[in-house]
Amino acid sequence: MSVSVDQVAEAMFQLVTETHGKKSLKAMDLTKAMIEKFGAAECDKELCKHAIRQLMDSGRCIYSYLGGSYITLPPDKA
């Protein structure tokens, strides 16, 4: 796969930023969006899992709980 974890994480972050306050995204929503964006040959679920972990460990995104678990921006970055 030529797409890197960094690239997927960045694309996920952009999507979370664009949809913030309009739509709540779950991990699988981001995964499906990335597979569609980069293509199944370049991006799979495992790569997306690593990208989400990078977003969480870096603090760029956090999890929220609103009936289910969603991925969103930290309150001070929103």
Add this chain to the structure above:
Amino acid sequence: MSEERKKRETPLLDELESGPWPSFVKEIKKADTAMADDLLGVLERSYEEKIGHWKHGGLVGVMGYGGGVIGRYSDLPQDFPEVAEFHTIRVNQPAGWFYTSDALRTIAGIWERHGSGMTNMHGSTGDIVLLGCKTQELEPVFAELTAAGFDLGGSGSDMRTPSCCVGQARCEWACYDTMGACYDFTQTYQDELHRPAFPYKYKLKFSGCPNDCVASVARSDMSFIGVWRDEIKVDAEQVKAYAAGGKLDIQKDVCDRCPTGCMKWDGAALEIDNANCVKCMHCINAMPKALAPGDDRGAAILIGAKAPIVGGALLASVFVPFIKMEPPYEDIKELLSRIWDLWAEHGKNRERVGEFIQRVGLGNFLEQIGLDPVPEMITAPRANPYIFYQDTVEDEA
């Protein structure tokens, strides 16, 4: 008690201290902290007004994790400032709930320094539940817990903290190493435990025998219940001793209560039709010195149980009638991976896997995960019309 603390009048809750039974009010008062005062105060208000005053969820957690912290806020923060934030922390319990006294003192010390000092040992999920913490104390609690060798458990739409009975550590009926399996699955699926990626929660519970001491058949999305596939072991002399003892009527108390009627007692010998035994454990529980599970032991895997939160309650259904429970459990993990892939992609928000199976149909579900239907999946003849045989199978027949 410090002089600044505001004494709460709680006449309704005080009623719960009367009587001979244990009282949670009495126990909370023993905490003797400002948080405990306000906790009782807000509960007294709820008793007066007959409505709850807690909000749930939100953005709280620790860095990198999506589970383990359940956000709790009072909707009366001005009146009860000490519990304006009163988050719950779930800590992954040791398999089988074995602790050293030193470990318990460590947990208690951390919680007295950073939280309310009140705990719930253990929550229904199995975790150590630390009750009541302010947001600013979450990271310090997490840092101290991990330094002491503990980790947070699951919450939200993730794999919840797996739990197991004490298994072979203390129980002669355990048909496999429940603690070993629970530990193995917990370690394997750390990502699924800490980073929610599912439509809703997914619980794994490991019971060593059909007595099911962790109630997995009622509460877990996937339960592993120890069973045997050879014959019940019978000690004929001990059977006679039970009969002679006069405390047990073998015909009435054992044979007549066998759900499949597979046991016969002629007053001298016990005969068991093992092919029709459904492993309910009743006879073994009634005559533990005379009967025991067979030697060819493993587990039945059941799927789909849940408590009634969003929809109604479901009991688990047999999914794999028998499998050897031996590390590294590769077949089970492969099956679990296929289930999670399908459910995560097609499940609706807050839809448990049992509800998902009901919605798409067991036949379709089995086809998608590549598992063949077997008669044990059917609760009663003609009761499950969602299994259809392929034309090719009918032709061969």
